[in-house]
Amino acid sequence: MANPYRELFATPGALGLAVASTIVRLPQAMIGIGIVTMLVQKTGQYWLAGAVAGVYTLANALVGPQISKVVDRRGQSRVLPYVTAYSIGMLMALIVAVYMQAPAPLLFILALLAGAMPSMPAMIRARWLQLFRGRPQLHTAFSLDTVITELVFTIGPPVAIVLSTSVFPEAGPLVALLLLIVGITAFLMQKQTEPKVVEGLGKQTSSTLLIPGVRTIVFALLALGVIAGSVEVAVVAFANMQGWPSAASFVLAAYALGSMIAGLLFGTLKITAPIEKQFLCGGVVMAVTTLFPILSPSVYVLAATLFFAGVSFAPTMVIVMNIGTTILPPSRITEGLTWMTTGISLGVALGSVLAGMVIDLHGARAGFSVAMVAGLVMVLIVLMGLRVLRSSSAVCVEVPGQ
Numbered sequence: 001m002a003n004p005y006r007e008l009f010a011t012p013g014a015l016g017l018a019v020a021s022t023i024v025r026l027p028q029a030m031i032g033i034g035i036v037t038m039l040v041q042k043t044g045q046y047w048l049a050g051a052v053a054g055v056y057t058l059a060n061a062l063v064g065p066q067i068s069k070v071v072d073r074r075g076q077s078r079v080l081p082y083v084t085a086y087s088i089g090m091l092m093a094l095i096v097a098v099y100m101q102a103p104a105p106l107l108f109i110l111a112l113l114a115g116a117m118p119s120m121p122a123m124i125r126a127r128w129l130q131l132f133r134g135r136p137q138l139h140t141a142f143s144l145d146t147v148i149t150e151l152v153f154t155i156g157p158p159v160a161i162v163l164s165t166s167v168f169p170e171a172g173p174l175v176a177l178l179l180l181i182v183g184i185t186a187f188l189m190q191k192q193t194e195p196k197v198v199e200g201l202g203k204q205t206s207s208t209l210l211i212p213g214v215r216t217i218v219f220a221l222l223a224l225g226v227i228a229g230s231v232e233v234a235v236v237a238f239a240n241m242q243g244w245p246s247a248a249s250f251v252l253a254a255y256a257l258g259s260m261i262a263g264l265l266f267g268t269l270k271i272t273a274p275i276e277k278q279f280l281c282g283g284v285v286m287a288v289t290t291l292f293p294i295l296s297p298s299v300y301v302l303a304a305t306l307f308f309a310g311v312s313f314a315p316t317m318v319i320v321m322n323i324g325t326t327i328l329p330p331s332r333i334t335e336g337l338t339w340m341t342t343g344i345s346l347g348v349a350l351g352s353v354l355a356g357m358v359i360d361l362h363g364a365r366a367g368f369s370v371a372m373v374a375g376l377v378m379v380l381i382v383l384m385g386l387r388v389l390r391s392s393s394a395v396c397v398e399v400p401g402q
Contacts, residue, residue, distance in 0.1 A: 003268075004136075004137065004140040004267060004268050005140060005144070005267065005268075007137060007140075008137050008140050008141060008144065011131060011132075011137065012192060013131060013190060013192035013193040014131060014141070014193075016189075016190045016192075016193070017124070017127055017128070017131070017190050017193045018144065018148070019186070020183065020186040020187040020189070020190055021120075021124040021127075021145070021148060021187065022148050022151070022152065023179065023182060023183035023186055023187075024120050024124075024180070024183030024184055024186070024187045025120060025121070025124070025148065025149065025152045025183070026152045026155065026156050026176075026179055026183065027156070027175075027176040027177065027179040027180040027183060028117075028120060028152075028156075028180070029152045029153045029155070029156030029157060030156040030157065030159060030160035030172060030173075030175070030176035030179070031056070031091070031160075031173060031176045031180075032053050032056065032057055033053075033156075033157040033160050033161060033172075034160040034163075034164060034172035034173040034176050035049070035052060035053040035056060035094070035111070035173060036049045036050060036053045037049075037160060037161050037164040037165060037169070037172055038095070038098055038164050038169045038170055038172060038173055039052060039053075039098060039107075039169075041164055041165065041169035042098055042099075042101070042169045048104060048107075051108070052094075052107050052108060052111045053111070054349065055108055055111040055112050055115070056111040056112070056114055056115045057115070057345060057349060058115070058346075058349070059111070059112050059113075059114075059115020059116065060115040060116075060117050060119075060345070061342045061345045061346055061349075062115075062342070063115055063116045063117075064117070064118065064119040064122075064338045064341065064342055065119075065207075065208070065335055065338045065339050065342060067079070067083055067116070067118045067119070067338075068118070068119055068122055068123075068334040068335040068337070068338035069208075069332075069334075069335045071118070071123070071334045071335075072197070072198075072331060072332055072333065072334045072335055073197065074197065075194070075195075075196075075197045076123055076126075076188070076194055076195065077188055077191075077194060079118070080118055080123065080184065080187075080188060081184070081188065083116065083117070083118050084117070084118060084180070084184050086116060087114055087115075087116050087117040087118075088177055088180060088181065090110055090113040090114035090116070091114045091173065091177055092177060093110050093114075094107065094110040094111060094114055094173075095170050095173050095174060095177075097110055098169070098170065099170055119337075119338040119341050119342075120187075121145075121149065121337070121341050122334050122335075122337035122338040122340075122341055123187070123334065124145060124187075125142070125145060125321060125337050126195045126333050126334045126337060127190070127193040127194065127195060128141040128142065128145060128193075129195070129325055129333060130193055130194070130195040130196070131193055133325070133330075136270065138322070138325070139267065139269075139270075139271075139318065139322060140267040140268070141267075142267075142317075142318045142321045142322060143263050143264065143266050143267025143314070143315075143318050144263075144264075144267060145321075146259075146263045146314045146317045146318055146321075147259075147260045147263040147264055147267075147314065150256050150259050150260045150263065150313075150314065151256075151260060153256070154253060154256045158249070159172075159175075160172035160173070160175070160176060163175055195333070195334070198329075198330040198331040207335075208328065208332050208335045208336045208339060209339060211327060211328065211329075211332070211336070212327075212388050212391070213323075213327045213385065213388050213389045214324075214327060214328070214336060214339065215385075216381060216382065216384070216385025216388060216389055217320060217323065217324055217327070217340060217343075217385075217389075218339050218340060218342070218343040219343065219381050220279075220283065220320070220343075220378050220381045220382050220385075221320060221340055221343035221344045221347065222343040222344070222346055222347040222350070223347060223374045223375070223377045223378035223381060224286065224313075224316065224317075224343075224344060224347060224374075224378055225343065225344040225345065225346065225347020225348040225349075225350070225351060226347045226348070226350055226351035226354065226370065226371070226374035226377075227286065227290060227347075227351065227371045227374045227375055227378070228313070228344075228347070228348055228351065229347060229348035229349060229350065229351025229352040229355065230351035230352065230354060230355035230367060230368070230370035230371045230374065231255065231293070231306065231309075231351075231355075231368070231371050232252060232348075232351075232352065233351070233352050233355040233356055233359065233367055234293070234355050234359065234364065234365075234367030234368045234370070234371070235248050235251050235252055235255075235302070235306070236248045237355075237359045237364035237367055238251075238296075238299070238302060238364045238365065238367070238368075239251065239299055240364065241363070241364040241365070242298065242299055244299060247299040250303060251299055251302055251303045251306060252306075254303040254304070254306055254307040254310070255306040255307065255309065255310040255313075256310060257307060257310065258306070258307040258308060258309065258310025258311045258313075259310035259311065259313040259314040260314065261311070262310070262311040262312070262313070262314050262315055263314030263315065263317075263318065266314065266315040266318055267318070274390070275319065275322055275323045275326060275389075276323065276386055276389040276390045278319045278322075278323075279316075279319050279320065279323055279382055279389065280379070280382050280383065280386060282312060282315055282316035282319050282320075283316065283375075283378045283379045283381075283382045284379055285312040285316075286309075286312045286313070286316055286375050286378065287372075287375030287376055287378060287379045288375075289305075289308060289309035289311075289312055289375075290309065290368070290371040290372045290374070290375040291372060291375075292305040292308070292309070293305045293306055293309065293368045293371070294365055294366075294368035294369060294372065320340065321337075321340070323389065324336060324337060324340055327389070347374075351370060351371070351374065354370045355367040355370045355371075358370055
């Protein structure tokens with residue numbers, strides 16, 4: 001039996017892209033938690049730390065699609081160096097302001113300005129699409145990409161926390177910035193995989209969200225993000241309730257491990273079912289697996305249930321990316337992929353807030369109910385948009401060059 005990953009890396013440019021994408025993603029997994037830990041260590045004010053990091057994340061989620069729209073028109077190599085340099089400069093200014101104990105309003109302003117960071121997940125996926133559009137290897141590439149994402153978000157946050165708590169408060173964000181400089185340089189050196197600028201946008205300024213089917217995907221990913229964000233908060237609360245706070249780390253690691261293993265295996269499969277039906281099946285499996293964590297009597301059982309819940313996460317993400325590439329025209333692919341990333345990011349933030357509120361009112365175990373409701377909402381969104389997804393996929397398949 002042929003190894004699809006061996007075939008993937010046999011393609012010129014694929015290995016370099018995989019390595020560069022791992023390096024450039026790692027700092028983005030460190031920056032948010034690095035800001036939080038830095039501010040907590042310097043000020044002792046959790047509200048300020050969370051609020052400043054939240055402003056950065058929200059700005060990044062909302063500005064990212066606009067940056068990607070420019071990238072679609074002008075190309076990655078003509079936009080990313082300047083935008084990334086600006087964001088790095090603003091983050092450096094934020095670190096200096098924290099070190100100098102600047103007033104809170106300045107911290108919020110700098111976090112807002114630093115949020116003008118390009119969506120690197122979208123840039124990376126656009127390159128995989130450039131390499132394998134219309135080929136079976138694209139499925140494997142998106143599976144690998146999802147596994148890399150899980151890996152860096154498993155490694156990055158703990159590294160940032162250890163640096164800021166064990167070295168000095170600013171160490172986490174500073175190391176993240178150094179890695180970002182190395183990563184973006186390595187990424188831009190991969191000239192072979194850079195997507196070509198596709199004519200077709202002209203002076204059009206309408207949002208990619210208006211393309212039929214895109215809103216269904218973004219709202220479904222918003223619900224998926226709520227699941228992930230609420231589970232993280234609920235796990236921390238549950239571990240504290242059990243009198244074993246540090247157990248949250250290996251429980252969340254089990255969640256990520258389940259997703260990574262499933263993602264790697266999913267990349268080896270050749271599925272013939274229509275892509276929109278795969279999307280619905282993935283949503284249903286995710287919804288079902290959210291029912292079990294709330295019943296867990298201990299952290300060990302919780303780790304096991306979340307391992308199996310994680311098994312549905314990466315495959316669903318791969319399916320979403322595949323269906324997105326069938327709907328989005330090549331001239332707007334980066335913006336569309338960025339909106340998908342934005343949906344997840346906003347969902348994670350919303351899930352964290354909702355889970356925190358529920359836990360404060362009803363206890364740690366109740367936090368998992370937020371994921372249960374989000375899973376049901378995700379299935380309903382996909383069901384309501386199924387016809388649009390089916391027709392949009394069919395139209396894009398029939399249009400030459402799409």
